[in-house]
Structure formats: structure tokens, C-alpha cells
Amino acid sequence: METVTRDCLTGEGQPRHGACWERTQEMSLIWLQVGQCGNQIGHEWWQILHNNASEEGRYNYFSRDNSINAICVDSEPKVIRKIRKQVKKSCFRDSNLIVGRRGRGNNWAFGYSGSCTNTEKSLLDLTMESFRKEVERRDCYSGTVLLHSLCGGTGSGLGAHLCEEIRDTYPAGHILSMTVAPHENGETPLQHYNSLLCLAWLQRYCDGVLLFQNDDVLRRAADLTEKKMPMVSGVQPAVSLRDMNTYIASCLVGLLYPVHSLATRSSVSIGLEPWEIIRTLCPMSTMKFLQTAQVNRRGTAFWDRVTSSLTQTIPRVSPEGHMHHSLSVLAAVRSSQDNSFLIKQDSVLNKLKQAYRCVPWNPRPMNCWIDTENILDPSCHSHSLTVCANHSSAADLISRVRQRAQAMYSARAYLHWYRRYGCEDEDFESAFCTLDGVVEEYRHLGQQ
Known part of the structure; x- marks a missing residue:
């Protein structure tokens, strides 16, 4: 049985007023953090904004009552409880911190479908209920930025289902996914299935996907750590998970924080950078990674x-x-x-x-x-x-995921774990077909 509780993070803030705030609020977005990876990166993002953001730069990410425009959801409470202890002055709404007491076993199908019982509201239902309330607080909902991973059951499965549900319920809004791919050498035996299915869902329901690969992030974070802490006796400084999350959050700030060249004379962003990224970099729906x-x-x-x-x-x-x-x-x-x-x-x-x-x-x-x-x-x-x-x-990663998932699928490995939660052969076949189309488009990019 799935038992779902809500965790809260309190804080004090003053409401904002003025014409600039009113104009920006009309184009407000919602920040959605799913799973351990999404919430940890989101935490680093909010720390940077809380410590360094200007008053104008905060408009896009905070509501009129100074609450953060974010919903945090995870199937286990430990990460969100840690965020509650570490973030001091920022303010999350009580209903926007949604946690369960049972993980998703690194299984996309479990994360997508949730518990098999109907005695409790699912994480999906609770998240969409909070999402609806956030949308209703806005003069005009413009879209969602989703933070999650391809590997874990919650990030990949629930993240994919949320993309589908948000697209069906609010078709006019943008969806920009920030997703992290697992290490190539392996993190869990199911990571190739999870990545395959999640990538296929992102291709179908998202407008753009900021794709980070753990191996690449590790190398870049190691370079930064080495510059801050030179090698001692030929031993490289250790790179922590937080170093990697901080690097990803830094890249997000570099791209999504308002820039002077997209602002009006009153210093209000006119394009909301997440959606300008989609318009600028994803002109073709077949290529969005x-x-x-x-x-x-x-x-x-x-x-x-x-x-x-x-x-x-x-x-x-x-x-x-x-x-x-x-x-x-x-x-x-x-x-x-x-x-x-x-x-x-x-x-x-x-x-x-x-x-x-x-x-x-x-x-x-x-x-x-x-x-x-x-x-x-x-x-x-x-x-x-x-x-x-x-x-x-991007096609190199997608092709590698597809090939390794195909090898497992051909051997019928672990499929019973997915069928248990309603994932059938048709879902895998459709995912293979979707990603084949993406790889083909990217392979012919330079020949058009």
C-alpha cells in the first residue's frame, strides 16, 4: 500500500507590488522538481537565486506572496526533508512539498503507474492537484520547467507521466525538461529500460530537453574542483555529488536567469528565457535535445x-x-x-x-x-x-541507450518487473520506434 504524506517548508516574506511585478506575473512559470536528482539540483538552483539574484531577476521565479514557484515531489521523504532544513529564508507552500514513504525501485513502470491500490491518492494526483492550484494563482500560465533524471523510478517514470498529464491538461503551455542521464558504465540494472522509456516520453510531450550526461558533468566538475584545489602528491581532489549538482545548477542559471539584452527599459524580462530557449534552439519538433x-x-x-x-x-x-x-x-x-x-x-x-x-x-x-x-x-x-x-x-547517447535496451529486451531480461505495473511489449516497441526516428533525424542533420 502506498502511503503519501506532505512535508512543508515555512518561511517569512513580504508581498511584491508595482507595475513591473504585475506585468511579469502575467507570464509566470512553474518549476517542478521530481525525484532525488531533480530536487537536489533544484535545491542548488534556489540557493544561487536566494543568495545572488537581484529584485528584478527574482520576479520570474517567485509569486506575489514571495513564495517560490516550485513543486517538489519524491516517493521518499529524505531529500525533501533535507531541503527543508537547509533552505532558511525561502518559502515553499505546504501543499507543494509532496512526498511518499515508499520508493519506486528504480523502475520506470512503477514510477509511471504508482501503487496498484486505490485506497490513497497517488503522487501523480497530489502533484497535479498542487499544479492546478499554482496555475490558478497566475494571471496567465506560460509553462513548466521540469527537473528530473532518466535513471530512477520516480524521476523517469513519474516525471514522464507528469509531462504527459501536463501536456494533456494544459496544451498551450510550454514544457522544458532538464534531465540527467546515468553514467555509461551503469548505476542500476534497469537504467537502459528507464532511459529508453523516459526519453521516448520526453520526445512526445516536451518542447525542449536540456540533456546532461553524468560522465560529462563529472569531468567538468572535476576540472573545476582541480582548479580550486590543486592536486597534492599527484592525487586529484574528490568530486562530490553536490559538486556535480552545483555545476548543472550553474548551467541552468547561466541559461534561464534573465539577461539584460532581453529586458525592457524597466528591467523586466520580455521573453522569459526558458521559452526563448525553446524558440531559439528547437525550431523543429523532431530535434529537441x-x-x-x-x-x-x-x-x-x-x-x-x-x-x-x-x-x-x-x-x-x-x-x-x-x-x-x-x-x-x-x-x-x-x-x-x-x-x-x-x-x-x-x-x-x-x-x-x-x-x-x-x-x-x-x-x-x-x-x-x-x-x-x-x-x-x-x-x-x-x-x-x-x-x-x-x-x-545527443544522438550518440540516445543510440547507445536504444542499443543496450534492445539487447536486454531481446533476451527478455527483467521484463516481468515492468509488466507487473502495466508496462507491455507495445510500450517498448513504441519507444524503440520513437527514438529510432530521433537518431535518424540527427544523423541526417548535416546532409539537409
């Missing part, structure tokens, strides 16, 4: 070096030998030395265009957003470059 990289520096801004440091890690060729290409690329620049970037802007964008191999048939493949302060490091002269690209290397 986005790769993100970021470089932060202090001191004098040497933009050529920053750009070279970032482009060195771009995948060039697929395992099959196909050259990678980009449909579109966005560079988000945050610097207190904004004039220095404007001098180098053409050079930087040309380097990025060449490194990401933008397709020649897109007349405007490169886009650039600029902000005059760096929220990621506001205490000193600092600058950051966050690049998000609709890059065909």
Missing part, C-alpha cells in the same frame, strides 16, 4: 581563451564516424566587463559557429544573450560563457 557547457573566469576577460577552453570538449565525430553538426547554438554571456565582450563578440561567435559546425541551411544558427552582471559570481570581476546547442551528439 540540447547540450550545454559552461566556463567561468575571474579577473580580466580574455574571451578568446574562454571560448577555446569551452570548444575543446565538443564531440566532433560519432562512434560510427559521422561528423557532428548543430541545428542552432545559443551563447549566454554574463560579465561585469561587458564592453570587453562586445569588442570580441564577432570573433567569439564565429569560433563557436565553426566549432559546433552549424548547418549552412539555417540562416541564423548563432544567437547571443548578454547580461551586465554575473550572478554566478557577483562578488568580484568575473565573467561566464554558457553555450547551449541543438547538437547531433
Whole structure:
């Protein structure tokens, strides 16, 4: 039997007033954190915003009563209880912290379907009830940012079901997914099935997917940790899970926090950056998986070096030998030395265009957003470059997941664990077909 409880996080805040707030509230979004991974990354995101965000920058993510525009849901209480203890002054609504007492066994089907009993409200029903109330608080609901993983049962299964339910209930709103793929060497025996099914659902119901791979995040977090803590006696500093979550949250802030170049004279964001990302990078519904990289520096801004440091890690060729290409690329620049970037802007964008191999048939493949302060490091002269690209290397991950899931499926391995919760062969076959179509589109990206 599934027993669902609600956990709460209290805090004090003052309501906001004024014309700027009213205009921004009309385009308000909802932040939805699902599972352990989604809630941990969300926690790092809110910490950055709480510590560093300006009054104007907070508008998009806080309601009129100063409550955070977020719903946190997990099938186990430990992560959300930890968030309650660590976040001091921010305010979550009681009804928006939803937890269960039983995990989902790293099983997509269990996370998607929930408990087999009808004696308690499911996590899905409770989440959608809180979601409806959040929508009704807004003058105009514009969309959802979903944080979750591909691996765990809650993040992959419940996350997929929430995408489907939100799309069916609120079809006019955008859905931007931020999802984390497991390590290639393996985290659980079911990760390939979970990733297969979740990726297929994201392709069907989301408008854009910010895809982070744990192996890539680990390498980038290790580089940052090594720079902060040089090796001692040839031993590299350990990279913690929090270091990885902080890096992902930093990339999200680099992309989603309001920028000066998209603001009105009254400093109000006119585009709500999550939806501008979708419009900029996902013009074709068949290709919506986005790769993100970021470089932060202090001191004098040497933009050529920053750009070279970032482009060195771009995948060039697929395992099959196909050259990678980009449909579109966005560079988000945050610097207190904004004039220095404007001098180098053409050079930087040309380097990025060449490194990401933008397709020649897109007349405007490169886009650039600029902000005059760096929220990621506001205490000193600092600058950051966050690049998000609709890059065909996403097909490498999707193809690998599909092949490994196919090998397990052909051997009929673990299928009884999924059938137990209503997942049938048709669901797997449909997922294989969906991802085959995505891989095919990306493989032919540079040939169009």
C-alpha cells in the first residue's frame, strides 16, 4: 500500500507590488522538481537565486506572496526533508512539498503507474492537484520547467507521466525538461529500460530537453574542483555529488536567469528565457535535445581563451564516424566587463559557429544573450560563457541507450518487473520506434 504524506517548508516574506511585478506575473512559470536528482539540483538552483539574484531577476521565479514557484515531489521523504532544513529564508507552500514513504525501485513502470491500490491518492494526483492550484494563482500560465533524471523510478517514470498529464491538461503551455542521464558504465540494472522509456516520453510531450550526461558533468566538475584545489602528491581532489549538482545548477542559471539584452527599459524580462530557449534552439519538433557547457573566469576577460577552453570538449565525430553538426547554438554571456565582450563578440561567435559546425541551411544558427552582471559570481570581476546547442551528439547517447535496451529486451531480461505495473511489449516497441526516428533525424542533420 502506498502511503503519501506532505512535508512543508515555512518561511517569512513580504508581498511584491508595482507595475513591473504585475506585468511579469502575467507570464509566470512553474518549476517542478521530481525525484532525488531533480530536487537536489533544484535545491542548488534556489540557493544561487536566494543568495545572488537581484529584485528584478527574482520576479520570474517567485509569486506575489514571495513564495517560490516550485513543486517538489519524491516517493521518499529524505531529500525533501533535507531541503527543508537547509533552505532558511525561502518559502515553499505546504501543499507543494509532496512526498511518499515508499520508493519506486528504480523502475520506470512503477514510477509511471504508482501503487496498484486505490485506497490513497497517488503522487501523480497530489502533484497535479498542487499544479492546478499554482496555475490558478497566475494571471496567465506560460509553462513548466521540469527537473528530473532518466535513471530512477520516480524521476523517469513519474516525471514522464507528469509531462504527459501536463501536456494533456494544459496544451498551450510550454514544457522544458532538464534531465540527467546515468553514467555509461551503469548505476542500476534497469537504467537502459528507464532511459529508453523516459526519453521516448520526453520526445512526445516536451518542447525542449536540456540533456546532461553524468560522465560529462563529472569531468567538468572535476576540472573545476582541480582548479580550486590543486592536486597534492599527484592525487586529484574528490568530486562530490553536490559538486556535480552545483555545476548543472550553474548551467541552468547561466541559461534561464534573465539577461539584460532581453529586458525592457524597466528591467523586466520580455521573453522569459526558458521559452526563448525553446524558440531559439528547437525550431523543429523532431530535434529537441540540447547540450550545454559552461566556463567561468575571474579577473580580466580574455574571451578568446574562454571560448577555446569551452570548444575543446565538443564531440566532433560519432562512434560510427559521422561528423557532428548543430541545428542552432545559443551563447549566454554574463560579465561585469561587458564592453570587453562586445569588442570580441564577432570573433567569439564565429569560433563557436565553426566549432559546433552549424548547418549552412539555417540562416541564423548563432544567437547571443548578454547580461551586465554575473550572478554566478557577483562578488568580484568575473565573467561566464554558457553555450547551449541543438547538437547531433545527443544522438550518440540516445543510440547507445536504444542499443543496450534492445539487447536486454531481446533476451527478455527483467521484463516481468515492468509488466507487473502495466508496462507491455507495445510500450517498448513504441519507444524503440520513437527514438529510432530521433537518431535518424540527427544523423541526417548535416546532409539537409
